[in-house]
Amino acid sequence: MIILNTEKTTPVPIVAILMGSTSDSDTMEPARQILKEFNIPSEVKVLSAHRTPEQTINYVKAAKERGTKIIIAGAGGAAHLPGIVAAVTTLPVIGVPIKSKSLNGLDSLLSIVQMPAGIPVATVAIDGAANAALLAIAMLALASPELSAQLDTYRTKMQEKVLKSSV
Numbered sequence: 466m467i468i469l470n471t472e473k474t475t476p477v478p479i480v481a482i483l484m485g486s487t488s489d490s491d492t493m494e495p496a497r498q499i500l501k502e503f504n505i506p507s508e509v510k511v512l513s514a515h516r517t518p519e520q521t522i523n524y525v526k527a528a529k530e531r532g533t534k535i536i537i538a539g540a541g542g543a544a545h546l547p548g549i550v551a552a553v554t555t556l557p558v559i560g561v562p563i564k565s566k567s568l569n570g571l572d573s574l575l576s577i578v579q580m581p582a583g584i585p586v587a588t589v590a591i592d593g594a595a596n597a598a599l600l601a602i603a604m605l606a607l608a609s610p611e612l613s614a615q616l617d618t619y620r621t622k623m624q625e626k627v628l629k630s631s632v
């Protein structure tokens with residue numbers, strides 16, 4: 466399924482994949498790959514809550530109007546990126562805690578998951594970029610029978626792979 470912005474020639478990034486640093490890019494790559502596999506246009510941006518706060522807020526504030534539906538945000542350490550993103554948009558935000566050098570990602574996980582009531586961030590596992598993409602797809606599939614069928618096929622293939630490997 467490709468969702469096109471009819472006013473422009475380029476596809477609208479339906480899912481924005483944000484990360485706090487270029488050092489997060491390998492960890493976040495599975496999210497981009499899975500969205501590509503499902504033909505969902507995505508856009509990858511390095512934006513930091515701490516190093517580029519104004520640019521981050523400006524990007525996120527404009528996202529809904531551009532046609533973006535879901536934001537995935539990965540960050541490590543004092544991982545405020547998903548929280549600040551969720552604070553300035555009502556789009557669903559999925560946070561990916563990135564494994565950190567000092568505390569193995571426990572710092573990232575707690576920084577992202579413990580949001581105060583009122584501003585939710587759906588948090589996946591440490592380094593769980595693949596599941597962030599699959600959760601985004603499940604959300605989009607609520608309004609798309611075609612995408613829902615693609616997700617069923619993905620699960621069936623996964624099932625077959627597991628069953629084959631256990632023989």
Ligand code: RP5
Nearest residue numbers: 485486488489540541542563
């Ligand atoms: C966070 O700090 C980033 O998300 C990254 O996971 C972590 C370390 O960043 P670098 O020092 O590698 O740029 O903002």
